[in-house]
Amino acid sequence: MLHALVLSDDTDRTVGLSDVFREAGFALQSVSTLKDARGALLRDMPDVALMDYELLGTEGLEFLETSRLGHVIDLVLFSREPELGTAVRGMQVGAADYISVPVDPDRLRKALERVAEGITQPAPDESETDRLPALGPMYGDSPPMRRLFRVLKKVAPTDMTVLLVGESGVGKELAAGVIHQLSHRSGRPLEVVNCGAINAEILESELFGHEKGSFTGATRSHRGFFERADGGTLFLDEITEMSPALQVKLLRVLESGRVRRVGGESDISIDVRVIAATNRDPERALESGALREDLYYRLAQFPVRVPALRERGEDILELARRFAEDLGDAQGLRKKLSNKTEEILRMHSWPGNVRELKNAVGRAYVVAGETIEPEDLPSTVVEGGPVDRDYLRIVIGQPLTEIERRAILATVEHFEGDKKAAARALGVSLKTIYTKLKKYRGESD
Amino acid sequence: MTLRISQLLGAPVVDGQGEPLGRITDLLVDGPQPASLCYALVDIDRHGGDTRTVAVPWSILQPRPPDRQVVLDVSAAALDRLRDFTPP
Numbered sequence: 001m002l003h004a005l006v007l008s009d010d011t012d013r014t015v016g017l018s019d020v021f022r023e024a025g026f027a028l029q030s031v032s033t034l035k036d037a038r039g040a041l042l043r044d045m046p047d048v049a050l051m052d053y054e055l056l057g058t059e060g061l062e063f064l065e066t067s068r069l070g071h072v073i074d075l076v077l078f079s080r081e082p083e084l085g086t087a088v089r090g091m092q093v094g095a096a097d098y099i100s101v102p103v104d105p106d107r108l109r110k111a112l113e114r115v116a117e118g119i120t121q122p123a124p125d126e127s128e129t130d131r132l133p134a135l136g137p138m139y140g141d142s143p144p145m146r147r148l149f150r151v152l153k154k155v156a157p158t159d160m161t162v163l164l165v166g167e168s169g170v171g172k173e174l175a176a177g178v179i180h181q182l183s184h185r186s187g188r189p190l191e192v193v194n195c196g197a198i199n200a201e202i203l204e205s206e207l208f209g210h211e212k213g214s215f216t217g218a219t220r221s222h223r224g225f226f227e228r229a230d231g232g233t234l235f236l237d238e239i240t241e242m243s244p245a246l247q248v249k250l251l252r253v254l255e256s257g258r259v260r261r262v263g264g265e266s267d268i269s270i271d272v273r274v275i276a277a278t279n280r281d282p283e284r285a286l287e288s289g290a291l292r293e294d295l296y297y298r299l300a301q302f303p304v305r306v307p308a309l310r311e312r313g314e315d316i317l318e319l320a321r322r323f324a325e326d327l328g329d330a331q332g333l334r335k336k337l338s339n340k341t342e343e344i345l346r347m348h349s350w351p352g353n354v355r356e357l358k359n360a361v362g363r364a365y366v367v368a369g370e371t372i373e374p375e376d377l378p379s380t381v382v383e384g385g386p387v388d389r390d391y392l393r394i395v396i397g398q399p400l401t402e403i404e405r406r407a408i409l410a411t412v413e414h415f416e417g418d419k420k421a422a423a424r425a426l427g428v429s430l431k432t433i434y435t436k437l438k439k440y441r442g443e444s445d
Numbered sequence: 446m447t448l449r450i451s452q453l454l455g456a457p458v459v460d461g462q463g464e465p466l467g468r469i470t471d472l473l474v475d476g477p478q479p480a481s482l483c484y485a486l487v488d489i490d491r492h493g494g495d496t497r498t499v500a501v502p503w504s505i506l507q508p509r510p511p512d513r514q515v516v517l518d519v520s521a522a523a524l525d526r527l528r529d530f531t532p533p
Contacts, residue, residue: 001475001483011505011518011519011523012519012520012522012523013523014502014505015501015502015505015519015523015524015526015527016523016526016527018484018500018501018502018505018527019500019527019528021502022473022483022484022500022502027475027481027483027484027502027503028483028502028504029502029504030502030504030505031504399481400450400474400481400482401474
């Protein structure tokens with residue numbers, strides 16, 4: 001199903017229209033405040049957002065205007081007081097459609113069908129390569145990754161500041177690289193700064209540069225990352241690790257488009273697109289003071305969530321096989337993953353995400369014989385997996401099918417392969433167990 | 446909050462005042478993978494003892510695990526506007 005976000009304080013109206021959404025192939029997420037809508041946009045970028053014009057108010061309209069949300073997803077506004085002025089304002093903030101209240105179900109259906117068509121039908125200028133399950137160095141055939149690719153491709157050509165949010169190891173730097181490569185800035189530099197890896201005292205001069213003699217040890221003038229990225233893109237990773245004082249200076253640079261070197265007396269104009277990233281929940285970082293609110297809203301012109309590996313279903317195995325193949329090609333010796341190994345890889349919750357998977361396969365490749373067996377994997381993957389004696393650890397937010405898959409595999413393992421016992425314990429038929437296992441691990445028995 | 450599907454299936458659905466409306470009979474999951482819960486099928490009790498099945502967006506429902514109830518805080522008129530669910 002596609003994903004629709006509805007911002008409305010009229011739950012009755014939303015429920016009354018929900019059949020239209022469902023029949024048009026949309027799951028419907030309903031929120032009643034602008035704050036919740038922003039949170040929902042960040043957590044899971046919808047395919048279409050339908051927003052109540054009156055509820056948006058000045059703050060919401062400004063948010064839509066600065067975020068340019070309508071450039072990346074379909075934006076539909078509905079209004080109780082349809083006037084030419086509101087329609088014009090709607091178009092200014094990027095709305096693709098404008099529906100009056102009470103909503104005519106047929107009118108809504110047509111709007112949703114148009115959105116669905118635009119997503120499911122490839123664009124006329126989309127090449128075969130565009131439809132492959134990869135975007136630059138990023139691989140992913142799962143719906144969350146397909147959605148991410150769609151968003152990245154749309155946001156890249158704009159000059160919007162993007163905030164990438166995702167756990168460690170999900171590939172935020174790769175996503176930043178893709179945005180840069182698909183932008184008009186691709187011929188210019190992409191500079192990468194890990195704000196958490198550079199000493200707070202020298203981060204300022206690293207970002208903005210310094211003049212000779214501006215501090216002890218400044219024996220010559222130095223161009224900072226902003227100057228070096230001129231005309232290109234600056235990727236600021238772990239933005240929440242930057243000190244509040246430096247965040248103020250960064251905000252000033254973003255707003256003015258000018259930097260002043262440490263110890264300098266004049267500003268230097270720069271033309272840099274900033275992509276920031278954090279592995280922390282931005283809302284919590286705001287609450288704790290790790291991230292200034294004004295900087296957050298400036299950086300998050302367009303927030304993009306990069307999904308965790310455990311949300312990506314079959315991507316886990318495909319990535320593992322690719323990593324093993326790449327190593328095999330580099331070393332001149334291909335090694336396959338055994339069925340048992342693949343099962344363990346699928347069941348692990350991958351808190352370190354793709355980076356952890358890549359490291360695990362890399363380590364296993366080195367120690368394995370012709371086939372990569374479970375004992376070749378790092379102990380954290382084998383022992384620290386979700387199966388721990390009689391318990392299965394489920395991370396909140398996982399898709400139901402993933403929970404089902406892991407529950408079935410863990411139960412079969414718990415009963416040492418006794419499928420009858422597993423079926424009894426799970427309360428499903430033996431046939432279901434066979435069907436599911438065949439699907440999960442290609443068993444023919 | 447983690448919910449067990451077994452706790453949801455058959456769970457009573459009540460309105461905002463706690464008055465019974467019906468029960469959850471099935472759940473529609475987006476698929477194939479990864480999947481998320483999209484709609485709950487709710488059997489709405491009607492006068493005369495018969496029921497009708499409607500699909501309610503999951504995000505509208507408020508599960509209350511301690512009471513093993515699910516709250517659907519909408520008006521009777523809004524519920525009436527929902528069509529009878531027919532399996533695809």
